[in-house]
Amino acid sequence: MQITMTKTRELYPLSKKKIIKKTIMASIGWMFLLFFCGPVFLLILLGSALNATNVNLSAASLIVPIVLFLLSLVVIVALNYWYQTWYFATYFYDFTNDYVIIRKSPLTPKEITIPYERIQDVYVDQDLIDRMMGLYDVHLSTATISSGMNAHIDGVESSAADGLRAFLLKKVQERIGRNSMQAKVIIN
16 A cells, blocks of 8 residues: 655654554454454354254354354454554645645545644643553644544654644744734734
8 A cells, every 4th residue: 555645744754553553442342342242143143053953062062153253353453454554554644835634534534624824722642542652643723623523643653743743833823923914014
């Protein structure tokens, strides 16, 4: 897969640890579902098979369901890893002269374009898994609801997070200063 690169992503790269983190988080959810729903499904299958053949349940008859269950876990992790690698490769963010552009999700792409003038705050945070892996998320706050959900660059290391935050705050300050100067000229 070709990684979507921009000048901004080259300067402030995503960490490949993000793939591992997202794979773990997604796999845990699917494994939780499989762990609780899988045994019920397997018991139903075993019950109907035992009733049909009038065979007693033995340790040997449990081997196939257990192997299928473990194989399912491996497939879940492999599919999640493949999807997260694809997500990582298509994750796009760039800073133009006027806008921040963030595009994510390869299956159902979401794009947010924010003018620098609309950015009210830039902050960096970590959740528990981020902290363990040394990853940070850089959030851009605006007055809109969608900025809280989509306006963030997640999965960068400390130096990239600091660089992104500093660059964005500087750009916002420049734009606010330029706009206030234009407003003074118009008023006078």
